[in-house]
Amino acid sequence: MGKAEIFVCPHCGREIWISEGLGFADCPEIVFTCRTGEYPHLRERMEPPAYQQTRDLLNAGAAPFDIDGLPQQNRYGRNCYICPDCHILQSRFTITLQLPDGTLFIPEYRCETCNAPLRPYPKRSKKPALLHCKNCNTTFDMHAENITRMMAWID
Ligand SMILES: [Zn+2]
Ligand SMILES: [Zn+2]
Numbered sequence: 715m716g717k718a719e720i721f722v723c724p725h726c727g728r729e730i731w732i733s734e735g736l737g738f739a740d741c742p743e744i745v746f747t748c749r750t751g752e753y754p755h756l757r758e759r760m761e762p763p764a765y766q767q768t769r770d771l772l773n774a775g776a777a778p779f780d781i782d783g784l785p786q787q788n789r790y791g792r793n794c795y796i797c798p799d800c801h802i803l804q805s806r807f808t809i810t811l812q813l814p815d816g817t818l819f820i821p822e823y824r825c826e827t828c829n830a831p832l833r834p835y836p837k838r839s840k841k842p843a844l845l846h847c848k849n850c851n852t853t854f855d856m857h858a859e860n861i862t863r864m865m866a867w868i869d
Contacts, residue, residue: 722862723847737868746781764821779812782866795832
C-alpha cells in the first residue's frame with residue numbers, strides 16, 4: 715500500500731505525482747520476474763543506468779534485501795529523492811541488494827533534469843523543494859501558497 719501526493723502545475727495545470735510506498739503490482743514476485751537475464755518489470759520502474767547496474771548484480775548472484783521490511787526503512791518501494799543541485803523533488807523505485815559477500819548495495823539514482831546523484835528526501839520534510847513540470851518545462855516551489863496539493867492512495 716502506498717500513497718501519492720499530487721501537485722498541480724501552476725503554469726499549465728498538469729498533475730505531477732510524487733509517490734511513496736508500494737502499489738499492488740509492486741510485489742517482489744512480479745518485480746523480480748526474470749526472463750533470459752532481463753527483468754522487464756524492474757526496467758519499467760528504474761531508469762538507466764540504475765536498472766543495468768541492478769540487473770547485472772542480480773544475474774551475478776545478488777539477492778533483494780529486506781523486501782518485507784518496514785516501509786519506513788526505505789529498503790524497497792517508491793521513495794522521494796531530491797537533487798542537491800537543482801532542488802527538484804522526484805520519486806524513485808528503491809531496492810537494496812545483498813551481494814554474495816554480504817555487503818549491501820543501493821543503485822545510484824540520478825536527477826531527471828541535470829543528472830546529478832539524488833539524495834533521499836525525508837517524508838514530510840518542509841525543506842525547500844522544487845517540482846519540474848515536463849509538460850511546460852518549468853519549475854515551481856512545491857511549498858508555495860498557491861500550489862494545489864492532493865493525496866491519493868495506491869492500492
Ligand atoms: Zn506545467
Ligand atoms: Zn538536478
